[in-house]
Amino acid sequence: MSQHPETLHWHGALDGHVRMIEQTLLPAEHRVIEVSNVKDMIAAIRRLAVRGAPAIGVAAAYGVVLGVGSLPESSSDAVLDAAETSCDQLAEARPTAVNLFWALNRMRSKARSVHGEGATGAELCQALLDEALAIHSSDRDTCRRIGEHGAALLNNDQTVLTHCNAGALATGGMGTALAPIYVAQEEGKNIKVYADETRPLLQGARITAWELSSAGIDVTVITDGMAARVMSEGRIDCIIVGSDRITRGGDVCNKIGTYGVAIAARHHGLPFYVAAPLSTVDTNLIEGGDIPIEERDPEEISSGLGRRITPDGSKIYNPAFDVTPRDLVTAIITEVGVIQNPNQGKMEQALNSAGISY
Numbered sequence: 001m002s003q004h005p006e007t008l009h010w011h012g013a014l015d016g017h018v019r020m021i022e023q024t025l026l027p028a029e030h031r032v033i034e035v036s037n038v039k040d041m042i043a044a045i046r047r048l049a050v051r052g053a054p055a056i057g058v059a060a061a062y063g064v065v066l067g068v069g070s071l072p073e074s075s076s077d078a079v080l081d082a083a084e085t086s087c088d089q090l091a092e093a094r095p096t097a098v099n100l101f102w103a104l105n106r107m108r109s110k111a112r113s114v115h116g117e118g119a120t121g122a123e124l125c126q127a128l129l130d131e132a133l134a135i136h137s138s139d140r141d142t143c144r145r146i147g148e149h150g151a152a153l154l155n156n157d158q159t160v161l162t163h164c165n166a167g168a169l170a171t172g173g174m175g176t177a178l179a180p181i182y183v184a185q186e187e188g189k190n191i192k193v194y195a196d197e198t199r200p201l202l203q204g205a206r207i208t209a210w211e212l213s214s215a216g217i218d219v220t221v222i223t224d225g226m227a228a229r230v231m232s233e234g235r236i237d238c239i240i241v242g243s244d245r246i247t248r249g250g251d252v253c254n255k256i257g258t259y260g261v262a263i264a265a266r267h268h269g270l271p272f273y274v275a276a277p278l279s280t281v282d283t284n285l286i287e288g289g290d291i292p293i294e295e296r297d298p299e300e301i302s303s304g305l306g307r308r309i310t311p312d313g314s315k316i317y318n319p320a321f322d323v324t325p326r327d328l329v330t331a332i333i334t335e336v337g338v339i340q341n342p343n344q345g346k347m348e349q350a351l352n353s354a355g356i357s358y
């Protein structure tokens with residue numbers, strides 16, 4: 001079984017901290033940083049030191065623990081207050097990946113229920129650490145199950161195109177979009193990957209390529225504008241991407257540029273797969289148009305490569321995500337199975353089978 005880099009983990013007991021790979025420095029430098037308060041966790045999520053929807057969820061859950069970690073001697077009411085405040089603050093870190101809000105809802109419900117059962121401050125703090133560790137550990141299992149379902153869609157000697165990074169660095173486990181590739185590799189299949197560089201922050205070139213080559217997988221980096229050409233040359237058998245938010249209707253939000261890849265895939269008759277845990281499904285939304293899209297600093301485009309690349313007079317528009325309509329999605333690969341030609345009925349069936357209410 002191949003070893004995957006661990007994006008982040010909790011270090012120590014209740015008064016511990018989070019250790020995470022500073023992803024903004026990859027691949028030039030592999031630095032592990034310590035995050036020990038809520039403010040620094042929010043900053044780490046915002047600058048993409050930790051990124052990718054499931055990893056953001058795990059980081060936010062640990063962020064709540066950082067908010068109460070120094071309070072075990074305090075009253076249960078004080079710990080609950082601190083947990084609620086931390087949840088409110090962490091929810092402002094980034095707007096699009098729904099796993100952030102999913103994880104915070106879990107932490108908030110745990111805090112309220114344990115407080116309601118008459119726990120002491122110390123017991124409440126411990127329950128929150130246990131809940132965050134459980135969120136992390138279930139994400140590990142979920143990624144593997146996504147990998148197993150997805151690997152069944154891959155044949156030996158196939159080539160996958162992916163966009164952004166939805167690998168181990170983006171999750172608490174082996175990834176979502178990259179998990180089928182890792183499991184296929186374990187099964188002895190020879191799978192090659194084309195990684196879109198993913199402008200403007202280059203998660204594909206910097207992180208996916210680093211992660212895949214470290215795992216011994218043949219990876220070729222292309223610029224985003226080359227994807228359609230590479231498909232037309234017959235180099236690609238299927239596309240697998242991750243997601244930041246999937247609506248109950250089956251529309252898929254992912255890194256900016258994904259929608260164009262899906263259109264090109266349809267034109268070339270190639271399967272377009274989305275791999276994501278059910279925690280990425282926003283059960284409150286049906287239409288992709290209702291998903292809030294993060295708009296990031298224009299500097300990421302104007303000075304993204306370490307020097308000014310646009311003239312002073314030009315305006316910049318920098319949406320970080322786009323939405324691929326369900327009609328362009330061949331299937332969504334989840335931990336409970338593969339949802340072919342997703343629509344509201346099939347999404348609800350999958351949610352029901354996992355006991356998720358909506």
Ligand code: MRU
Pocket residue numbers: 048051052053054097163164165166167170171175176177203241242243244254255256320
């Ligand atoms: O801005 P990022 O790097 O957090 O965007 C990440 C993506 O778009 C991923 O594809 C998505 O979160 C899925 S990660 C398993």
